[in-house]
Structure formats: C-alpha cells, structure tokens
Amino acid sequence: MAPASTPASATVHLLRQLCARHQARAAQDRWGVLASGTRFLWVMWPDIVSSDDPNPLPEGFVAASAGRGLVVPWCCQVEVLSHTALGGFLTHCRWNSVLESVWAGVPMLCLPLLTDQFTNRRLIVWEWSVGMPIGDRGAVFADEVRARIAGIMSGKEGEELREAVKKVRATLEDAMTHGGSSQQSFDEFVDELTRRCSGR
Numbered sequence: 001m002a003p004a005s006t007p008a009s010a011t012v013h014l015l016r017q018l019c020a021r022h023q024a025r026a027a028q029d030r031w032g033v034l035a036s037g038t039r040f041l042w043v044m045w046p047d048i049v050s051s052d053d054p055n056p057l058p059e060g061f062v063a064a065s066a067g068r069g070l071v072v073p074w075c076c077q078v079e080v081l082s083h084t085a086l087g088g089f090l091t092h093c094r095w096n097s098v099l100e101s102v103w104a105g106v107p108m109l110c111l112p113l114l115t116d117q118f119t120n121r122r123l124i125v126w127e128w129s130v131g132m133p134i135g136d137r138g139a140v141f142a143d144e145v146r147a148r149i150a151g152i153m154s155g156k157e158g159e160e161l162r163e164a165v166k167k168v169r170a171t172l173e174d175a176m177t178h179g180g181s182s183q184q185s186f187d188e189f190v191d192e193l194t195r196r197c198s199g200r
Contacts, residue, residue, distance in 0.1 A: 012109075012149055013080050014042040014090040015097065029090070029111065029134070030058060032145020038087075038153055039068040043075050081106050088152040090134070093120040102168050107131055107161035109148050111140070130165045132157075 014033065033040055057071065065071075077097065081089060081104035089101045090109040098120055101108050108131030110121040124131040132148050134140060151157045175182040 011039045011041065011083075011085045012036075012088040012090060012153065013086055013106075014040055015045075015077075015092060027058060028140045028142045029145045030061060032140075032142035033069075033090075033149065034061065034064055035142060035146040036149040036153075037068075038149055040065075040070070041075065041080060042069065042071045043077075044071060044073060078104075087158070088149065090149075093117040093124065095120055098124060099172075102128075102130060102165055103172060105162065105165050105169055107152050107158065107165055109134055109152055111135060128164065128168050130161060130168055132161070 012033075033042070062069075062071070078100055080086065081100050086104075086106055088109060089097075089106045090111060091097050091101065092114075093108075093110050093112045094117060098108070108124055110124050110131050111134045112118045112121045121131075121133060121136075125133050125136075132152060134145055134148050152161060174180055177183075
C-alpha cells in the first residue's frame, strides 16, 4: 500500500474469488489492471470459490506489476479500505464489502460473479451512484477495466462518485444513531421475537 500521505487516487484495492467458469473473464481484468498503470493491492482468496488453477495469475504478471502491485491471499479489508491512499475498490459486491466500502468513503468498481452480487451491483451503480459497472453485459474486456479504473481514480467522474459515497455514508450514520432507523428496526425485531416466544 502507498504511504499514508499519498492521495486517494494512488491505489486501487481488488478482491478476487477464483472460479473455473470465470477464468476467461479473470484474465481480462488482470491485464486491464496492468494496463491502467495504477498501484494496486490484489487480494485473491483461493478457497472461497473452487478453481483447478493453482496459479491463476498469467505468466509475467508479477514481474510486470513489480513496484506498483501486491498480490496477497488475505488482508484486513476494513483497514485497507480505511487507508488514505485508497482511491477505489474493485469488488464482486458481497454485501459486507459494499457496506465497508461505503463506510470508508471508497467508490466501487463492480464485477459481480454470483447470486445476490448482481442485485447489490444494481444498488451501488444505479440506485446509489457510488460505483461503476464492469462487464454489465456479460463479457469483460481489458480495455473496459483499464478505462473504468482511470475513471474512478481521477477526473470529474471519480470526484462525483466520492461525493456520492459521502452522502450514502451520512445515511448510514443517521440510521445508526440513537433512535435511528437501524435501532428502530432491530428493536421491532426483538419485540416481535419476544412476543412470539412468549405466546402472546
């Protein structure tokens, strides 16, 4: 990760689930990341979704990204997202990752693979306007990945996304305050559970 004094446009954090049926798409996003020229931290979880490939990175990837890229099997995602150098998060849109990214004020590049991740992308991109889609029509191409990273890391588009994330975070903060909608919903849930368990 870049030093704490580095501006938020310096680093993009990526998360990769490995899945055999998505290997062709994965190759495109790898080369797109390299072509972007952006510094990055890439977290690859080999045990999340099965893959028969013991080394999913293409030949020459590590050497080509030397000095600006780091690939690791695990990280504390909250700490990474909270780092001042982080300018974007390429994510598969798992719900916890979405909430953590919004809370940290980091805009997202959305590349869903499975189940509810596609619904989460819709919220991120078209409802909240805090991220951009990648491969939203099925195919993923390196040029699109490169262009999306460039868009989120610099220029007017990136600034607008960061401002939108701040507004969504403010909504989360309001919900978590004393008497906020989150507490109200939880209290209602507990009351309903208590009522049903007591037979009333």
